[in-house]
Amino acid sequence: xxxxxxxxxxxxxxxLFVFVLTNHLPAxxxxxxxxxxxxxxxxxxxTMEDNTIYQNGRAGLRIRGNTPVEVSNCTLYNNGxxxxxxxxxxxxxxxxxxxxxxxxxxxxxNDIKWIQIENNKIHQNGKAGVRIRKSSHSQDRSSxxxxxxxxxxxxxxxxxxxxxxxxxxxxxxxxDNTINGNKRGGIRVENNTILTAAHNRIFSNxxxxxxxxxxxxxxxxxxxxxxxxxxxxxxxxxIDSGVTGEFGISNNWIYNxxxxxxxxxxxxxxxxxxxxxxxxxxxxxxxxxxDLGAGxxxxxxxxxxxYNNIVAYNFATxxxxxxxxxxxxxxxxxxxxxxxxxxxxDNTIFQTExxxxxxxxxxxxxxxxxxxxxxxxxxxxxxxxxxxxxxxxAKTMTSPPFSSFANDMGVVAPFAGKHQTESSSNKGN
Amino acid sequence: xxxxxxxxxxxxxxxxxxxxxxxxxxxxxxxxxxxxxxLALYDxxxxxxxxxQKAIEVCPEFVEAYNSLGRVYLNQGEYDLxxxxxxxxxxxxxxxxxxxxRPGSSDLFIEPIISLGEIxxxxxxxxxxxxxxxxxxxxxxxxxxxxxxxQYIYKRLHNYDFVLSPRNKMLTNGIFARIPGxxxxxxxxxxxxxxxxxxxxxxxxxxxxxxxQIFLAEPSPSERTTRIQSSVMGIRYGLSNNFTIGLMAxxxxxxxxxxxxxKGMQEVNANPVVRGIGDLQFxxxxxxxxxxxxxxxLYNLLTIPTGKEKIATSxxxxxxxxxxxxxxxxxxxxxxxxxxxxxxxxTTFYDPVIFQxxxxxxxxxxxxxxxxxxxxxxxxYPLNDSVNALLETGYRxxxxxERDQTMYVLLLRPDYLGPMWIPxxxxxxxxxxxxxxxxxxxxxxxxxxxxxxxxxxxxSVKFPILKQAEGWREGIVFHAGLVMMRF
Numbered sequence: 001x002x003x004x005x006x007x008x009x010x011x012x013x014x015x016l017f018v019f020v021l022t023n024h025l026p027a028x029x030x031x032x033x034x035x036x037x038x039x040x041x042x043x044x045x046x047t048m049e050d051n052t053i054y055q056n057g058r059a060g061l062r063i064r065g066n067t068p069v070e071v072s073n074c075t076l077y078n079n080g081x082x083x084x085x086x087x088x089x090x091x092x093x094x095x096x097x098x099x100x101x102x103x104x105x106x107x108x109x110n111d112i113k114w115i116q117i118e119n120n121k122i123h124q125n126g127k128a129g130v131r132i133r134k135s136s137h138s139q140d141r142s143s144x145x146x147x148x149x150x151x152x153x154x155x156x157x158x159x160x161x162x163x164x165x166x167x168x169x170x171x172x173x174x175x176d177n178t179i180n181g182n183k184r185g186g187i188r189v190e191n192n193t194i195l196t197a198a199h200n201r202i203f204s205n206x207x208x209x210x211x212x213x214x215x216x217x218x219x220x221x222x223x224x225x226x227x228x229x230x231x232x233x234x235x236x237x238x239i240d241s242g243v244t245g246e247f248g249i250s251n252n253w254i255y256n257x258x259x260x261x262x263x264x265x266x267x268x269x270x271x272x273x274x275x276x277x278x279x280x281x282x283x284x285x286x287x288x289x290x291d292l293g294a295g296x297x298x299x300x301x302x303x304x305x306x307y308n309n310i311v312a313y314n315f316a317t318x319x320x321x322x323x324x325x326x327x328x329x330x331x332x333x334x335x336x337x338x339x340x341x342x343x344x345x346d347n348t349i350f351q352t353e354x355x356x357x358x359x360x361x362x363x364x365x366x367x368x369x370x371x372x373x374x375x376x377x378x379x380x381x382x383x384x385x386x387x388x389x390x391x392x393x394a395k396t397m398t399s400p401p402f403s404s405f406a407n408d409m410g411v412v413a414p415f416a417g418k419h420q421t422e423s424s425s426n427k428g429n
Numbered sequence: 430x431x432x433x434x435x436x437x438x439x440x441x442x443x444x445x446x447x448x449x450x451x452x453x454x455x456x457x458x459x460x461x462x463x464x465x466x467x468l469a470l471y472d473x474x475x476x477x478x479x480x481x482q483k484a485i486e487v488c489p490e491f492v493e494a495y496n497s498l499g500r501v502y503l504n505q506g507e508y509d510l511x512x513x514x515x516x517x518x519x520x521x522x523x524x525x526x527x528x529x530x531r532p533g534s535s536d537l538f539i540e541p542i543i544s545l546g547e548i549x550x551x552x553x554x555x556x557x558x559x560x561x562x563x564x565x566x567x568x569x570x571x572x573x574x575x576x577x578x579x580q581y582i583y584k585r586l587h588n589y590d591f592v593l594s595p596r597n598k599m600l601t602n603g604i605f606a607r608i609p610g611x612x613x614x615x616x617x618x619x620x621x622x623x624x625x626x627x628x629x630x631x632x633x634x635x636x637x638x639x640x641x642q643i644f645l646a647e648p649s650p651s652e653r654t655t656r657i658q659s660s661v662m663g664i665r666y667g668l669s670n671n672f673t674i675g676l677m678a679x680x681x682x683x684x685x686x687x688x689x690x691x692k693g694m695q696e697v698n699a700n701p702v703v704r705g706i707g708d709l710q711f712x713x714x715x716x717x718x719x720x721x722x723x724x725x726x727l728y729n730l731l732t733i734p735t736g737k738e739k740i741a742t743s744x745x746x747x748x749x750x751x752x753x754x755x756x757x758x759x760x761x762x763x764x765x766x767x768x769x770x771x772x773x774x775x776t777t778f779y780d781p782v783i784f785q786x787x788x789x790x791x792x793x794x795x796x797x798x799x800x801x802x803x804x805x806x807x808x809x810y811p812l813n814d815s816v817n818a819l820l821e822t823g824y825r826x827x828x829x830x831e832r833d834q835t836m837y838v839l840l841l842r843p844d845y846l847g848p849m850w851i852p853x854x855x856x857x858x859x860x861x862x863x864x865x866x867x868x869x870x871x872x873x874x875x876x877x878x879x880x881x882x883x884x885x886x887x888x889s890v891k892f893p894i895l896k897q898a899e900g901w902r903e904g905i906v907f908h909a910g911l912v913m914m915r916f
Contacts (some may be wrong), residue, residue, distance in 0.1 A: 098469070290576050379555055
């Protein structure tokens with residue numbers, strides 16, 4: 001033993017011993033019980049803390065297997081593939097870390113079971129900030145991904161992107177994040193993704209703020225509420241296919257996106273079974289450019305119900321609904337090239353109701369065409385003044401949670417986060 | 430040997446420290462590191478601003494650092510500092526070789542301008558903001574961000590005329606394909622006034638008359654020619670967004686040249702001129718369907734026969750059989766019947782071109798005028814802010830007409846027998862004149878000029894491509910018009 005120690009440093013012997021232990025001894029009881037859904041309170045079996053992992057040829061950190069792992073206060077950067085690569089039933093909490101400048105993206109999740117990504121900065125990666133795949137071959141058909149309080153910015157593809165196959169599903173909860181300046185969409189979900197996105201600031205992304213597609217037969221399930229979605233170069237929310245649930249698309253401030261505020265089925269004749277959307281109590285302002293866009297536009301054959309929204313100052317038109325129906329109790333103002341239908345004004349061209357509705361025949365029941373009277377729209381504050389005509393003018397919703405809201409049109413429970421501006425020249429990847 | 434090694438070492442060392450080699454160590458490369466430190470924070474903090482300031486200190490022409498610094502100040506509410514930073518970014522982007530040579534820099538060129546515009550917007554300085562966004566669009570007309578902000582600013586300024594791009598600011602009716610697929614908005618009024626001038630000819634053969642007292646001048650067949658000047662005044666009004674009514678009044682001047690004889694008299698060359706109000710047309714139009722930029726309307730034109738027949742007399746007296754003769758005839762200024770012209774109109778926008786088409790069929794009593802099928806198609810292309818170019822084409826089919834015609838020969842006494850204007854009495858010859866119908870096709874290039882808000886001047890010339898084989902053959906039509914729309 002003594003003679004061996006001259007050839008092998010003691011530390012290597014210790015490491016070898018640890019390696020043997022961790023690979024061949026039975027797992028501790030708490031780890032064996034991890035087939036249930038973990039929670040943040042579940043203690044992690046392995047904690048990786050205060051590490052800086054960089055300039056590796058492959059991923060910075062690769063985790064597989066179902067042992068709970070916590071990665072905290074780490075910096076993963078300049079790695080040849082993704083910063084963090086999680087595979088096969090991985091069960092991970094990532095927090096307070098910085099993941100940036102990795103070649104193939106920030107975090108890549110493949111067939112994982114559960115992950116919470118919290119309070120991280122994920123930026124300037126070569127591809128998506130967070131990419132989530134789920135295949136039907138995995139043991140669990142569903143992945144649970146919680147993304148909250150992160151800043152995901154300036155990535156060279158989308159901010160968050162889910163890609164489940166038809167038989168698999170991803171439950172994605174995205175709350176309280178700032179997702180901005182990414183080269184593609186802020187959040188893009190596909191197929192059988194169940195997305196809840198709330199209290200996020202999603203802005204200045206290269207395409208839509210939030211986009212929903214179905215390459216397979218199953219549409220994403222969407223609950224999008226209390227977000228600020230602005231300055232995106234596509235639509236604020238684009239739903240090629242999708243179904244909304246309890247909250248629908250509600251209480252969002254959607255403004256100054258370069259295409260529509262909310263668009264449904266724009267690129268193809270989406271069938272009626274793939275779009276079933278409820279759009280309630282949103283404030284949608286000044287979207288569109290170059291004659292394109294609208295406040296809300298539905299080109300699909302599906303069901304899109306549009307109630308209690310404020311749609312103002314949008315390019316092209318206010319509400320463009322394929323079937324000229326299912327829109328009611330909305331306030332429209334100054335969409336297309338018009339202001340309100342103000343007979344006293346003589347300086348407007350095409351000052352019509354029709355243009356507010358893109359050729360559909362005028363206002364529907366409960367609609368108002370008048371100035372909404374925002375508190376400070378120039379500074380992106382779209383709360384209503386006391387005298388706003390939108391106050392008390394909404395259709396009363398009997399189902400919770402809307403039944404508890406004030407009976408005002410537009411956003412009635414706004415996200416408290418402030419507007420933040422970005423110069424698009426900040427994309428120094 | 431040692432000397433050789435020493436020499437090599439000396440050469441290598443010299444190479445390393447030569448000034449031109451030192452020159453490769455560009456200070457802006459190290460500034461990039463400061464800039465990245467700032468981006469890594471990305472929290473609009475003073476620390477982030479500090480990193481950008483350091484980057485600028487090292488590399489004063491670092492445009493992106495100025496932009497980022499401006500953004501931090503903007504989000505901190507430090508508008509004046511932010512404006513300074515963005516102005517510096519703009520100046521550096523104009524002057525820096527380093528920036529302009531960097532890949533992708535052209536895309537960033539207008540970012541400081543847009544950011545300045547946004548600050549002015551946030552400060553409520555709309556005119557300054559609009560100036561910045563317009564400047565950005567002058568550099569890059571496709572900048573969505575500038576377009577987006579500018580349309581909002583214009584609306585806040587209640588400056589709706591400039592919200593749309595020029596192609597949609599124009600009022601987009603065709604000239605000959607005049608009825609669009611869109612209807613006026615409720616309460617919208619459109620006034621139109623236009624003038625047309627053309628010449629039409631028709632062969633005049635004896636078999637067209639059913640009275641053998643009429644004979645034609647030799648050599649037969651003769652030709653009749655009419656120069657027509659028409660003026661139209663019209664008004665249209667939007668009763669609702671989908672229902673428009675209109676009334677059009679016509680005023681004609683017909684200058685007729687015809688040759689015929691009577692009872693073996695010498696040939697009579699008559700050039701009667703008639704002027705007067707033609708028929709009124711009452712239009713109703715309903716917007717049947719509209720989707721995106723396609724609009725379809727159904728309409729009907731009801732012709733109210735206010736245009737009378739006018740008796741025209743030749744100017745020259747003709748001495749024959751001991752008496753002076755004047756030739757008169759009846760020339761219609763209207764159809765003489767209530768005609769219906771149902772039609773369908775379609776307007777389609779394929780950015781930037783607007784296509785307008787309509788097809789209509791006029792149902793008549795076949796007397797003064799025959800049935801008519803008309804199909805028009807026009808493409809309208811915006812050349813710039815205030816000029817549209819149009820190319821229109823149209824097809825017409827006219828049915829035959831059998832028009833009752835009274836030919837007058839007015840016999841006058843010679844002046845040595847008494848007052849000249851004591852007529853010897855007209856002699857009426859009742860006949861009917863059959864005009865053949867046929868097919869015709871035309872093409873019409875034109876221009877529309879926006880003179881002022883809502884006021885448009887239009888000029889066009891209609892060239893016949895295919896003329897009717899028989900009946901009236903229309904020549905080149907000159908068109909000038911003014912259209913005014915108020916909403």
